Amino acid sequence: MAKVRTQDLLEQFKLELVAGKDGIHREIFVSDISRPGIELTGYFRYYPKDRLQLLGKTELSYFKNLTIEEQKDRATRLCTDITPGIVISRGMTIPDALVDACNQSGVPLLRSPYKTTRVTSRLTNYLEAKFAPFTAMHGVLVDIYGIGVLITGQSGVGKSETALELVKRGHRLVADDSVEIRQEDYDRLIGTSPPLIEHLLEIRGLGIINVMTLFGAGSVRNYKKISFIINLETWDQSKEYDRLGLEEDTMKIIDVEVPKANIPVRPGRNLAVIIEVAAMNFRLKRMGVNAAEEFSERLTTMIEHEKTGLDLDDDIE
Known part of the structure; x- marks a missing residue:
């Protein structure tokens, strides 16, 4: 988990x-943001003191209507030894009691010129992205027609060579060899490349190449949502592979089930074209067009027609 300090917010959001x-x-330590409304009335029993505190127009106007002694009391109780900071929105004037309490306790008092809702959403999105569950996987992540395709498989199966061919065909590389994955929402996985190997591809026999230098800035991306997984495996003559596409397999990454397809590898198969078509077919499925299901329906209809015709022949006899 990433380490976030109050100073990071100062630099990130000015x-x-x-x-x-x-x-x-x-x-x-937490991505939740608290708006201490009931606490300003004096009720601190369930005060989430470890959260970033945000005071908007409503809270600050109520605070200003308190007596001087009440303001000092509320400000002192708001500023604990583990409170990471207090943010004031709309660029509002801050009462002296709150300024003094923050100076004495060492709680950073920050001010933003933007509206409360905008400040809340931006801070929450930033913190949730930082505290999102994280993992790393061996594979290659490529943006194919807008679909983030994670190519997995054993070492040496041809993942990087396939990615190179895909880049030559106009698609964009996100990460090679190691893909860092964050779960930024309950069903959203974002893949990035470790900074050390960003924009680099390792081709056995050739070495390390810089994709952006060779193919231009349009051939790479810094991050991409992972929507589809393609697992490359050595062709096994004894194994039955799906020939219709009716079977839908998934792979669980962190807490998200991602659609997955297994593609056998053997000499003569153009993996780049197959993966490209698989990505387009996946995109069509999301739009409601499923070729395998259409074929299955046609076959069922044809069988029913033939069966009906046989039944009519039996009745005539």
């Missing part, structure tokens, strides 16, 4: 540091 500069290195 926030203004009003007070509590001694605490800008405080670490943020």
